[in-house]
Amino acid sequence: MSVLVPFAEVGFAESWWIQIIKAVVIFLVGFTLVPLALMLDRKLMGRMQMRYGPNRVGPYGALQPMADIGKLLFKQQFRPRTSVGFLFAFAPVISMICAAATFAIIPFGGTVDIFGTEVGLYGIDVSIGILFAFAFSGLSVYGLMLGGWASGSKYSFLGAMRSAAQLISYELAMGFSILGIVITAGTLSLTGIVEAQSGMWYIVPQFVGFCIYIVSAFAETGRPPFDLSEAEAELVGGYSTEYGGGRFATYYAAEYFHMVIASAIAVTMFLGGWQLPFVDPPTWVDPIVVLVKTVLVICVFVWARTTFPRPRYDQLMALGWKILLPLATANVIVTAIIVVVTD
Amino acid sequence: MAEVIFFIAAIGALAGAIGVVTLHNPFYSVLALVGHLISLAALFLLLRAEFLAAAQVIVYAGAVTVLYVFVVSYVGDGTVPLGRGGARLRVIAGLFIGMLFVELCIAMLGSGLKAIDGDGAPYVPGFGSPADIGEALLTKFQLPFQIASLLLLTATVGAVMLARRRDGGRALDDRPYVPGQYITPRSLFSGTLAEAVGRMRAPPEEPRQPAPVPAAAPAPRDGANPASGDDAGEEA
Structure with missing residues (x-):
């Protein structure tokens, strides 16, 4: 029997139980990567700063994220008297939903034959592809804004406004940086884009796009050096100033989830997805290749965090609007001309 | 399944639209608008217009309405409810609503409601x-x-x-924006441990020339000053 998913033009209809299993597996993989990214962030940053990083909980400190999350979850929930109750509780959920939903389109491999059933190693392969990710990254702005506004605190509010402005500005550059790839590959579907990279990874012809994407991804995920909303000296803690306990843990995990997703999208769009150069490994290696590449890109995030100082806010805006956006536009135009000429 | 999603989305769209005009706090009005737009996107998905749905969410919910939220949360803090408007405004609003209603009636009844008995357009892959x-x-x-x-x-x-x-953008930062202003000239070993322990000193920077006095009095500022390595100067 075939169940038509209302919003997915799947290449073949997958039965409902496969879809449910896939949803659970993807959810689990996503939420396994988040503590891993958290751990990697702290450990690697420690090493880069010539210290050990967390090393008390578990072997090599590997259970530190569990301890952190456990501590946060068992803390008392409290909120300021001026806050707006339901929005205050709901805003972190928006952030988390948007992060988790985007993970559904990351392809970990092509279609494989598992016990005689064709299964695609991705959540859904939508025809709108990368636009799906942008739709949810557009909505995730609300998570920050509502959180900051509903806190009823000026620090939170200003931090939220800063983050939202930053996100909106860099979303444009991010979208344009990927447009070159869409033009070259001729498809929006992420699996299609990965398959189009079998000859050459898009990081080579689209190197400018890759640089723009990575810089925008730093800003979009609010990671250092673009963590202006959390500039302690000016804004205390940004939009999450008033949050504590499990709600703060949700925001915190969502931030790392966004980082994982930005890395995974970079892998899919620029670094060949599940493909390896010169070798053609068996199908079961594909998800491992994607995961390893994703972790490597996360290392770049950590590396940038330890390397660059935080820019001023006007510098951040100038970088986004006056350098990255014109550069990305020029990249799109040049790519389009080349594609038309060589076609 | 499709029917259930349709009714959820339709109820969401109607509730959102009603909320926009009836809620007194402008912030919640805008949030209702967001809910309305997202419900509309879900309806587009049911019609298999995936691109339209994505565009709806990206452009309207993700960009345009975010700016509304910006304005509303800066300006109206919810303590001042929207005014009810004067009598004249109410008359004009009523006129507009009447015109819109008549227009919609013409558009819908003009087609003779032929489509009611039809099966709708077939889905073309x-x-x-x-x-x-x-x-x-x-x-x-x-x-x-x-x-x-x-x-x-x-x-x-x-x-x-x-x-x-009006002053050409110089009010905030008196240095104008120069492309590449973030790229500061540094020595090769700047920022390394070798420099920190004093083994690789950055070459001492030559003393700065005093800025030439501008000849014309109203010239607003001197040369572009492309961020000449301030940090290197402090180390020397």
Whole structure:
């Protein structure tokens, strides 16, 4: 029997139980990567700063994220008297939903034959592809804004406004940086884009796009050096100033989830997805290749965090609007001309 | 399944639309608008117009309405409810609503409601896909597409004219923006441990020339000053 998913033009209809299993597996993989990214962030940053990083909980400190999350979850929930109750509780959920939903389109491999059933190693392969990710990254702005506004605190509010402005500005550059790839590959579907990279990874012809994407991804995920909303000296803690306990843990995990997703999208769009150069490994290696590449890109995030100082806010805006956006536009135009000429 | 999703989305869209006009706190009004737009996107998905749904969420819910939220949360803090408007406004609003109602009636009844008994348009594979929409926009609807772009361009130029700073943007930061101002000249080993322990000193910077006195009095500022390594100067 075939169940038509209302919003997915799947290449073949997958039965409902496969879809449910896939949803659970993807959810689990996503939420396994988040503590891993958290751990990697702290450990690697420690090493880069010539210290050990967390090393008390578990072997090599590997259970530190569990301890952190456990501590946060068992803390008392409290909120300021001026806050707006339901929005205050709901805003972190928006952030988390948007992060988790985007993970559904990351392809970990092509279609494989598992016990005689064709299964695609991705959540859904939508025809709108990368636009799906942008739709949810557009909505995730609300998570920050509502959180900051509903806190009823000026620090939170200003931090939220800063983050939202930053996100909106860099979303444009991010979208344009990927447009070159869409033009070259001729498809929006992420699996299609990965398959189009079998000859050459898009990081080579689209190197400018890759640089723009990575810089925008730093800003979009609010990671250092673009963590202006959390500039302690000016804004205390940004939009999450008033949050504590499990709600703060949700925001915190969502931030790392966004980082994982930005890395995974970079892998899919620029670094060949599940493909390896010169070798053609068996199908079961594909998800491992994607995961390893994703972790490597996360290392770049950590590396940038330890390397660059935080820019001023006007510098951040100038970088986004006056350098990255014109550069990305020029990249799109040049790519389009080349594609038309060589076609 | 499709029916359930349709009714959820339709109820969401109607509730959102009603909420926009009835809620007194402008912030919640805008949030209701967001809910309305997202419900509309879900309805588009049911119609298999995936690209339209994505565009709806990205452009309207993700960009336009975020700016509304910006304005509303800065300006109206919810303590001041929206005024009920004067008598004249109410008359004008009533007139507009009446006109809109008549127009909709003409549009719907004018078709004779023939479609009620029909089965609706059949689903053609590829309909509503990005490629399909792109082709339609660039061939059949080329002229309306260009005119709509022109409209947006006009609005953009107008917004820039209204929002520009009258002093040419120098009020905030007296240095103008120079491309590449973040790239500061540094020595090869700057920032390394070798430099920190004093093994690789950065070459001492030559003393700065005093800025030449501008000849004309109203010249606003001297040369571009492309961020000449301030940090290196402090180390020396």
